Amino acid sequence: MRNPLQEQLLKAGLVKKGKADQIARDQVKARLAKGPAKPPVDQDKVDAAKLQAERAERDRALAAERNAQAKRQELQAQIRQIVDTHKVKRGGEIEYRFNDGQRIRTVLVDAALRTQLASGALVIVRHGDGVELIPRAAAQKVYERDGACVLLDHGRKVGETSAAAADNATPASDDFYDQDRFKVPDDLIW
Numbered sequence: 001m002r003n004p005l006q007e008q009l010l011k012a013g014l015v016k017k018g019k020a021d022q023i024a025r026d027q028v029k030a031r032l033a034k035g036p037a038k039p040p041v042d043q044d045k046v047d048a049a050k051l052q053a054e055r056a057e058r059d060r061a062l063a064a065e066r067n068a069q070a071k072r073q074e075l076q077a078q079i080r081q082i083v084d085t086h087k088v089k090r091g092g093e094i095e096y097r098f099n100d101g102q103r104i105r106t107v108l109v110d111a112a113l114r115t116q117l118a119s120g121a122l123v124i125v126r127h128g129d130g131v132e133l134i135p136r137a138a139a140q141k142v143y144e145r146d147g148a149c150v151l152l153d154h155g156r157k158v159g160e161t162s163a164a165a166a167d168n169a170t171p172a173s174d175d176f177y178d179q180d181r182f183k184v185p186d187d188l189i190w
Helices: 004-012 017-032 043-086 111-119 136-145 162-167
Strands: 094-100 103-109 122-127 130-135 150-152
Touching: 004 017, 043 122, 043 130, 043 136, 094 111, 094 150, 103 111, 103 130, 111 122, 122 136, 130 136, 136 150
Parallel strands: none
Antiparallel strands: 094 103, 122 130, 122 150
């Protein structure tokens, strides 16, 4: 049973009989279907979306890495600038030795610089391939940016943070070693 409009279009020759039958079948299927017909899933579109999401994630990771690298370079440039502006001119014949990781390094200083180093007024920092002496105030700025650049600081205890360095409070466990029998002579040179 056809629609009168379909019959008229067939008689006029505007529509072919096979096409009209196909449309009629599609309409019947649509009416009798239990739920809405799902459009076919295009696997290429799904793969393209996954690939795009992976690329976006990779791009975000690369951007974060580049930002971190730029931040490290900026901090290193700030440290270089601080050391260049605050370095103390050194010279003399007294060898002052200190640890640089697993190596023992030597810096030639005079008596005044040696006493300032021993008291903690001066700090030894890594600068390029060499080392430089800078005052404690400049060393605090270096600590804020990267504490690993500071090689020798007698004014700061081992493992002490910058907030604890400002307090300079001695813990109770060090009281035992503060006795007279454990004092290290001030003129000890090793």
